[in-house]
Amino acid sequence: MAGAPLLEVRDLQVVFHTYAGLVQAVRGVSFAIAPGEMLAVVGESGCGKSVTAQTILRLLPTPPAEVTGGQILFEGRDLLKLSEREMQQVRGEQITVVFQDPISALNPTATVGSQIAEVVTLHESVTRKQAWQRAVEMLQLVGIPDAVQRAHQYPHQFSGGMRQRAMIALALACRPKLLIADEPTTALDVTVQAQILALLKRLQKETGAAVLLITHDLGVVAEVADRVVVMYAGEVIEQAPLEPLFYAPRHPYTWGLLRSVPRLDRMRQGALEPIEGTPPDLLDPPSGCAFAPRCRYALRICRQMPPIEQQVETEGHSVRCWLNDPAAPAGLRRPWAEGEAAVSQEDLSLQPRSAPPQ
Amino acid sequence: MARPLLEVQELKKTFPARGGRQLRAVDGVSFTIERGETLGLVGESGCGKSTTGRTIVRLYQPSAGRVLFDGEEVHSLHGSALRRFRRRVQMIFQDPLASLDPRMTVGDTIAEGMQIHHMGTPKERQERVQALLRAVGLNPEHASRFPHEFSGGQRQRIGIARALAVQPELIVADEPISALDVSIQAQIVNLLERLQQEMGLTYLFIAHDLSMVKHISTHVGVMYLGALVEIAPTDQLYSEPLHPYTQALLSAAPLPDPKVTRTRPRVVVQGEVPSPIDLPSGCRFRTRCPFAMDICSQVDPPLIEVAPQRQVACHLHAARSTAA
Numbered sequence: 001m002a003g004a005p006l007l008e009v010r011d012l013q014v015v016f017h018t019y020a021g022l023v024q025a026v027r028g029v030s031f032a033i034a035p036g037e038m039l040a041v042v043g044e045s046g047c048g049k050s051v052t053a054q055t056i057l058r059l060l061p062t063p064p065a066e067v068t069g070g071q072i073l074f075e076g077r078d079l080l081k082l083s084e085r086e087m088q089q090v091r092g093e094q095i096t097v098v099f100q101d102p103i104s105a106l107n108p109t110a111t112v113g114s115q116i117a118e119v120v121t122l123h124e125s126v127t128r129k130q131a132w133q134r135a136v137e138m139l140q141l142v143g144i145p146d147a148v149q150r151a152h153q154y155p156h157q158f159s160g161g162m163r164q165r166a167m168i169a170l171a172l173a174c175r176p177k178l179l180i181a182d183e184p185t186t187a188l189d190v191t192v193q194a195q196i197l198a199l200l201k202r203l204q205k206e207t208g209a210a211v212l213l214i215t216h217d218l219g220v221v222a223e224v225a226d227r228v229v230v231m232y233a234g235e236v237i238e239q240a241p242l243e244p245l246f247y248a249p250r251h252p253y254t255w256g257l258l259r260s261v262p263r264l265d266r267m268r269q270g271a272l273e274p275i276e277g278t279p280p281d282l283l284d285p286p287s288g289c290a291f292a293p294r295c296r297y298a299l300r301i302c303r304q305m306p307p308i309e310q311q312v313e314t315e316g317h318s319v320r321c322w323l324n325d326p327a328a329p330a331g332l333r334r335p336w337a338e339g340e341a342a343v344s345q346e347d348l349s350l351q352p353r354s355a356p357p358q
Numbered sequence: 359m360a361r362p363l364l365e366v367q368e369l370k371k372t373f374p375a376r377g378g379r380q381l382r383a384v385d386g387v388s389f390t391i392e393r394g395e396t397l398g399l400v401g402e403s404g405c406g407k408s409t410t411g412r413t414i415v416r417l418y419q420p421s422a423g424r425v426l427f428d429g430e431e432v433h434s435l436h437g438s439a440l441r442r443f444r445r446r447v448q449m450i451f452q453d454p455l456a457s458l459d460p461r462m463t464v465g466d467t468i469a470e471g472m473q474i475h476h477m478g479t480p481k482e483r484q485e486r487v488q489a490l491l492r493a494v495g496l497n498p499e500h501a502s503r504f505p506h507e508f509s510g511g512q513r514q515r516i517g518i519a520r521a522l523a524v525q526p527e528l529i530v531a532d533e534p535i536s537a538l539d540v541s542i543q544a545q546i547v548n549l550l551e552r553l554q555q556e557m558g559l560t561y562l563f564i565a566h567d568l569s570m571v572k573h574i575s576t577h578v579g580v581m582y583l584g585a586l587v588e589i590a591p592t593d594q595l596y597s598e599p600l601h602p603y604t605q606a607l608l609s610a611a612p613l614p615d616p617k618v619t620r621t622r623p624r625v626v627v628q629g630e631v632p633s634p635i636d637l638p639s640g641c642r643f644r645t646r647c648p649f650a651m652d653i654c655s656q657v658d659p660p661l662i663e664v665a666p667q668r669q670v671a672c673h674l675h676a677a678r679s680t681a682a
């Protein structure tokens with residue numbers, strides 16, 4: 001990554017105090033986002049991806065949550081050290097967020113236009129008329145038809161996809177440098193999801209905002225991300241630019257995730273290859289690699305010591321897995337050395353027709 | 359040909375909406391499932407796929423049309439014939455925590471159906487519970503535990519064991535893997551496939567995830583706003599989708615493959631699904647269809663057979679009707 005990062009998360013650690021004990025939700029997470037970049041953080045439920053996003057925005061209730069270590073550097077400033085007042089200036093102006101469920105994130109008692117205008121007046125010295133004008137422009141930008149009239153409507157008068165567009169308009173109203181999108185399309189139907197993803201990608205390019213996209217769906221990642229961070233059990237286990245992650249993953253978990261989804265565009269090839277077992281309990285995480293209990297390739301060291309981050313040949317590709325250690329014996333079984341790719345680039349495709357016969 | 363295990367004929371289900379109007383959740387759906395097959399029913403939220411499944415198992419009474427299970431009309435069954443139907447058809451739900459009784463042990467939950475249907479002695483039932491738990495990949499010793507002590511994937515296995523306990527022939531699975539993580543979904547799908555082979559089960563698999571449906575189904579039906587718009591053998595539907603909605607659905611589904619994603623052809627549809635209370639005139643997809651013609655706003659296209667086993671409801675394919 002050239003130049004200074006926009007946001008850098010360094011060794012972040014977050015715990016939750018619960019009746020059952022201390023849940024170690026985020027266990028030393030580090031990654032960075034360059035200005036204008038779309039970084040996807042992908043992982044399954046409970047892996048800590050949303051907790052990381054909410055910690056960046058300082059939206060987690062403390063208690064029960066507690067940040068026990070690390071830094072979150074935004075343009076060099078540690079967000080964890082800001083006062084609540086300073087943080088309010090950052091939120092909504094520098095860093096904004098789009099949640100999964102727009103109906104619970106929008107105010108049901110105010111018109112969509114007035115909610116966007118309110119954000120603009122809070123952060124910029126503009127007249128109410130100018131703020132309203134900006135609200136209408138933003139609604140047009142995100143593809144809401146009849147934006148002039150629609151701005152006067154309430155969230156319940158919008159459909160699901162339109163609400164998510166309105167959320168994005170709200171989030172981009174003050175031209176933030178970073179947009180955090182936490183599962184922005186998970187609640188939407190697939191045809192609407194495609195529209196919203198295309199919109200996010202277009203706005204990333206047009207506004208120059210960096211996007212931190214939190215998702216569980218590798219299909220969504222492939223569609224829009226520039227770079228990918230894979231999380232498992234509160235840790236970053238692999239990060240890489242988009243194509244190396246899909247075509248040359250170096251962590252058995254990433255590999256397993258890619259192999260366990262059947263392909264829409266390929267002929268069926270026998271039974272699926274699931275990852276056996278379940279993620280570990282973060283009340284009592286394993287002492288070695290958190291994935292070792294489910295890993296078909298685990299060595300003795302994997303159960304004893306947490307793996308060290310290794311650089312892989314490709315620039316910006318790193319992995320935490322002992323199989324990648326330079327000192328690991330050459331003859332070891334490794335998923336990427338067994339002949340088949342995680343995502344095969346051979347053409348096995350069923351050719352979908354683009355248009356019906358006329 | 360032997361008669362199909364399940365036959366759904368012109369099924370309609372309406373719900374009363376505000377102002378005396380009708381919400382047409384299922385609006386004239388017909389299909390059949392042969393023994394040992396899996397029909398995948400796909401569509402976006404509100405398309406009527408779950409209502410169809412629930413009407414088949416008698417959770418709803420149909421507003422019109424009928425459902426034949428093994429030749430018998432499901433909604434006019436009573437007495438012992440109804441009991442027999444309820445044993446032969448079982449359902450698996452999306453949310454296993456909501457569909458398992460939190461106060462019953464897993465063993466009691468699985469045995470309850472057998473008890474109701476007077477299957478075996480208490481001891482035999484106990485043994486069968488153990489065998490079922492093993493069959494779905496759980497530890498038989500966990501029969502005395504409660505649902506909250508299990509993970510989501512394990513709970514779904516319990517739901518499957520409960521459904522299998524009464525030796526059903528047809529299983530209606532309504533979004534059985536949607537609530538599960540990707541790495542667990544494949545485990546459950548493999549389990550369902552193995553059990554189908556071992557026990558000769560027939561599945562109606564309702565889902566919105568097109569790639570899992572492709573994997574598990576022998577045939578796939580696509581629903582839109584209460585109607586079946588296309589139904590075909592799986593490989594044909596995915597390799598040559600005929601209905602513009604099927605094409606849009608397939609091309610909108612994200613693929614975990616960046617290079618293919620960049621180059622594949624797309625059929626983009628605008629806007630969102632209209633209200634099922636206020637259906638468009640003519641074809642219900644015409645408001646979003648990139649190929650809509652004049653006739654589409656006037657005549658609702660019927661589902662016609664355009665090739666053996668291939669049916670589609672679209673004016674673009676009317677000329678291909680094999681019935682003409």
